[in-house]
Amino acid sequence: xxxxxxxxxxxxxxxxxxxxxxxxxxxxxxxxxxxxxxxxxxxxxxxxxxxxxxxxxxxxxxxxxxxxxxxxxxxxxxxxxxxxxxxxxxxxxxxxxxxxxxxxxxxxxxxxxxxxxxxxxxxxxxxxxxxxxxxxxxxxxxxxxxxxxxxxxxxxxxxxxxxxxxxxxxxxxxxxxxxxxxxxxxxxxxxxxx
Amino acid sequence: xxxxxxxxxxxxxxxxxxxxxxxxxxxxxxxxxxxxxxxxxxxxxxxxxxxxxxxxxxxxxxxxxxxxxxxxxxxxxxxxxxxxxxxxxxxxxxxxxxxxxxxxxxxxxxxxxxxxxxxxxxxxxxxxxxxxxxxxxxxxxxxxxxxxxxxxxxxxxxxxxxxxxxxxxxxxxxxxxxxxxxxxxxxxxxxxxxxxxxxxxxxxxxxxxxxxxxxxxxxxxxxxxxxxxxxxxxxxxxxxxxxxxxxxxxxxxxxxxxxxxxxxxxxxxxxxxxxxxxxxxxxxxxxxxxxxxxxxxxxxxxxxxxxxxxxxxxxxxxxxxxxxxxxxxxxxxxxxxxxxxxxxxxxxxxxxxxxxxxxxxxxxxxxxxxxxxxxxxxxxxxxxxxxxxxxxxxxxxxxxxxxxxxxxxxxxxxxxxxxxxxxxxxxxxxxxxxxxxxxxxxxxxxxxxxxxx
Numbered sequence: 001x002x003x004x005x006x007x008x009x010x011x012x013x014x015x016x017x018x019x020x021x022x023x024x025x026x027x028x029x030x031x032x033x034x035x036x037x038x039x040x041x042x043x044x045x046x047x048x049x050x051x052x053x054x055x056x057x058x059x060x061x062x063x064x065x066x067x068x069x070x071x072x073x074x075x076x077x078x079x080x081x082x083x084x085x086x087x088x089x090x091x092x093x094x095x096x097x098x099x100x101x102x103x104x105x106x107x108x109x110x111x112x113x114x115x116x117x118x119x120x121x122x123x124x125x126x127x128x129x130x131x132x133x134x135x136x137x138x139x140x141x142x143x144x145x146x147x148x149x150x151x152x153x154x155x156x157x158x159x160x161x162x163x164x165x166x167x168x169x170x171x172x173x174x175x176x177x178x179x180x181x182x183x184x185x186x187x188x189x190x191x192x193x194x
Numbered sequence: 195x196x197x198x199x200x201x202x203x204x205x206x207x208x209x210x211x212x213x214x215x216x217x218x219x220x221x222x223x224x225x226x227x228x229x230x231x232x233x234x235x236x237x238x239x240x241x242x243x244x245x246x247x248x249x250x251x252x253x254x255x256x257x258x259x260x261x262x263x264x265x266x267x268x269x270x271x272x273x274x275x276x277x278x279x280x281x282x283x284x285x286x287x288x289x290x291x292x293x294x295x296x297x298x299x300x301x302x303x304x305x306x307x308x309x310x311x312x313x314x315x316x317x318x319x320x321x322x323x324x325x326x327x328x329x330x331x332x333x334x335x336x337x338x339x340x341x342x343x344x345x346x347x348x349x350x351x352x353x354x355x356x357x358x359x360x361x362x363x364x365x366x367x368x369x370x371x372x373x374x375x376x377x378x379x380x381x382x383x384x385x386x387x388x389x390x391x392x393x394x395x396x397x398x399x400x401x402x403x404x405x406x407x408x409x410x411x412x413x414x415x416x417x418x419x420x421x422x423x424x425x426x427x428x429x430x431x432x433x434x435x436x437x438x439x440x441x442x443x444x445x446x447x448x449x450x451x452x453x454x455x456x457x458x459x460x461x462x463x464x465x466x467x468x469x470x471x472x473x474x475x476x477x478x479x480x481x482x483x484x485x486x487x488x489x490x491x492x493x494x495x496x497x498x499x500x501x502x503x504x505x506x507x508x509x510x511x512x513x514x515x516x517x518x519x520x521x522x523x524x525x526x527x528x529x530x531x532x533x534x535x536x537x538x539x540x541x542x543x544x545x546x547x548x549x550x551x552x553x554x555x556x557x558x559x560x561x562x563x564x565x566x567x568x569x570x571x572x573x574x575x576x577x578x579x580x581x582x583x584x585x586x587x588x589x590x591x592x593x594x595x596x597x598x599x600x601x602x603x604x605x606x607x608x609x610x611x612x613x614x615x616x617x618x619x620x621x622x623x624x625x626x627x628x629x630x631x632x633x634x635x636x637x638x639x640x641x642x643x644x645x646x647x
Contacts, residue, residue, distance in 0.1 A: 138222030
């Protein structure tokens with residue numbers, strides 16, 4: 001199983017290192033960091049001064065190498081979808097890719113002094129959350145589970161950096177099926193995505 | 195599980211509909227998308243969505259409000275959110291006036307949309323649960339549950355239909371186990387009060403002072419132990435029905451209080467000064483011969499006439515023996531399912547045994563007998579051995595118990611209650627089952643005969 005990380009211009013190497021190590025350990029899989037993607041043309045919305053998550057995803061998907069199980073696109077840009085003022089990230093549930101914005105995970109974004117440890121903690125929780133979606137997990141009612149919905153950083157800080165027992169068992173089962181399919185030669189992502 | 199809830203997102207902009215759908219899918223909902231109002235209406239014809247997100251303006255086709263009106267024709271209870279990038283007071287008012295649950299201006303806060311969906315699903319869950327419970331109650335208490343082909347019972351069904359929507363007081367008379375509460379509930383369900391509360395009070399089960407507080411409620415401090423204000427059953431019944439079971443056993447003081455309530459349709463809580471209007475319909479029931487009690491001076495004549503505006507007299511099971519096979523099948527169908535047993539029918543020999551039995555406890559005794567037989571039955575057919583317990587207390591046409599000389603009916607009743615209470619070590623539930631009466635009737639008998647407990 002191979003999970004690829006695709007940084008969009010501006011993501012610090014140290015942050016990518018932390019994410020890659022975490023993904024490799026948590027999902028017990030091979031990881032690969034892809035070359036940095038320049039900010040896609042047309043993704044910036046001047047009126048909102050934010051970046052369109054759908055446009056970034058559209059530009060990133062063709063860069064997913066053959067044989068990759070999942071693709072996680074990471075950006076420092078503050079991202080949105082048209083209906084919402086902002087999103088922390090968006091995933092294709094049971095699909096091949098997800099995008100995660102680090103912008104609002106910084107204390108500095110909220111006018112507070114930066115706290116490196118807190119930032120990394122938030123990043124890793126959200127990496128697990130978005131990749132969890134790509135493996136078919138949906139939002140969990142347990143507020144401490146990494147799969148619970150976050151609509152602000154306080155929600156993220158309440159979460160533990162791991163899944164609740166039910167989500168963990170669900171993920172383990174889905175990974176088991178995926179590994180069996182990969183061994184049988186059908187390693188392609190399972191969902192069609194949007 | 196959210197996967198049981200379906201959402202349709204309708205917007206002419208592909209990025210808008212696809213991204214919102216993806217965001218909602220992360221919550222586990224089943225989300226479909228449509229690019230126009232017409233497509234949405236077509237999709238609603240084939241699938242009932244729980245929530246519709248409709249863009250207000252979708253040129254060149256029909257807009258969000260017209261789409262909502264069309265969808266509502268197909269699905270009256272659909273929850274609709276109108277979304278727009280260009281909010282005006284007029285469009286907001288128009289959308290809400292036409293029945294939209296929510297009007298959202300894009301972009302909106304993730305918290306706002308998440309809370310709306312959660313709240314809507316919670317309400318829909320409650321509606322589903324409410325509908326399910328109502329259907330169960332209707333099945334249980336409507337005429338289908340009073341099974342009979344007896345002409346006297348059919349005359350009662352007709353009377354229930356006729357008077358169900360009126361406010362007049364009803365007095366139901368009949369021996370224990372004849373189904374007085376079922377008739378009361380049928381009266382409630384068949385009329386315009388069905389959506390309001392049905393409140394039952396067993397007048398025999400409570401001491402006078404407790405019953406007074408139970409019926410009329412009390413103010414804080416009105417008596418020792420009244421730590422807070424309490425609403426009584428008359429208030430709790432609101433515009434529904436109040437069922438006063440075993441009315442023949444209430445004390446002279448309560449008879450007086452009740453007469454006043456029925457005459458004035460107003461009452462006070464105990465210790466209270468505030469006059470409260472009585473909106474509920476009163477349905478009273480008794481297994482005593484109230485007319486006789488009036489003649490003996492045990493029951494107020496004026497109250498009897500107030501209660502007896504519409505009189506329903508329920509026949510005993512012996513008077514409607516032809517119903518026994520129907521009732522047995524009806525109980526097997528329901529009770530076997532509840533007990534998880536494969537019992538389907540009763541053998542001819544067992545049915546003959548049941549037809550020959552006297553059933554002093556009436557339909558309730560028959561129901562208890564069928565239930566007991568089902569619990570111990572091994573096969574699909576209830577046979578004579580399954581009803582062996584009936585022979586332990588022979589009451590049928592065969593061996594007859596002879597009454598000791600000089601013993602009155604009241605003495606026989608007292609003796610029977612005492613002996614069964616002895617056998618059950620004072621366990622009221624068991625004793626009531628053995629005697630084939632309900633617990634409130636047993637309490638009334640204990641009080642009437644001054645049996646120490």
